[in-house]
Amino acid sequence: MLNLDFSGKTAVITGGLNGIGEAIGALFLEAGANVVIGDILCPPGARAVGARLVHIRTDVTRRGHAEALIACAVAHFGAVDVLVNNSGVSAMGRLESVTESEWDRVMAVNAKGVYLISQAAIGSMKRQGGGRIINIASQAGKNGYRLMGQYVASKHAVLGLTKVLAIELARDNILVNAVCPGIVETAMKRREREEGALLRGLAAADILAEDCAQIPLGRTALPADVANVVVFLASPLASYMTGQAINVTGGMTMH
Numbered sequence: 001m002l003n004l005d006f007s008g009k010t011a012v013i014t015g016g017l018n019g020i021g022e023a024i025g026a027l028f029l030e031a032g033a034n035v036v037i038g039d040i041l042c043p044p045g046a047r048a049v050g051a052r053l054v055h056i057r058t059d060v061t062r063r064g065h066a067e068a069l070i071a072c073a074v075a076h077f078g079a080v081d082v083l084v085n086n087s088g089v090s091a092m093g094r095l096e097s098v099t100e101s102e103w104d105r106v107m108a109v110n111a112k113g114v115y116l117i118s119q120a121a122i123g124s125m126k127r128q129g130g131g132r133i134i135n136i137a138s139q140a141g142k143n144g145y146r147l148m149g150q151y152v153a154s155k156h157a158v159l160g161l162t163k164v165l166a167i168e169l170a171r172d173n174i175l176v177n178a179v180c181p182g183i184v185e186t187a188m189k190r191r192e193r194e195e196g197a198l199l200r201g202l203a204a205a206d207i208l209a210e211d212c213a214q215i216p217l218g219r220t221a222l223p224a225d226v227a228n229v230v231v232f233l234a235s236p237l238a239s240y241m242t243g244q245a246i247n248v249t250g251g252m253t254m255h
Helices: 019-030 063-077 100-128 149-172 187-200 204-213 223-234
Strands: 010-014 034-039 046-050 053-057 082-085 131-136 174-181 245-248
Touching (some): 019 034, 019 223, 082 100, 100 174, 131 149
Parallel strands (some): 010 034
Antiparallel strands (some): 046 053
């Protein structure tokens, strides 16, 4: 990684206890930032787990939790310089059989969560003269994928929200961009492979081989591959970028 110094800056990351979010938090810490992790898997309340690291239990679908997350960051570190909306869930199934509760859960976490957490952070960012909001979308926000209708819809929504926020907040020096990961080796992806294999009468290994065959670089991504792009977007190197949806797909998606 280019030696970027985030000393004195504070990054708030939702869904930061595992997968992509965990890698993002680790990279910001390595770069010197203060980090606040909001995750529904955190123990109740807020607690410092290091000099520059705070965990707070956060359900991104609840306004009170969103506001508490941002208030926690300001109370501990004085500001929110970077917000990474990373929390996300998925579910597998043909759209014709998806239940209303399954649809609502995915849309609430993946889309409503971006709205609530961003809204909670905007006031603080405006008062300090600017900031960065980085939304973790997906190449599913640009394409359609079988058995993932509600997830695809939610990630298309994230890209729409990114564009609107970028326009509305540009004059406030708040840059808003999205990262669109491809196939990333996380626990969620491994579960999707197993569920998709069952639905299609295949083995999970068959799905992995199918995945890799679609990627020009020949391999799936690691969480660190996505984290690298997030930290770039948060850095001065991306000071003339807003409203963008950056693919991190190994070439699988090129638009």
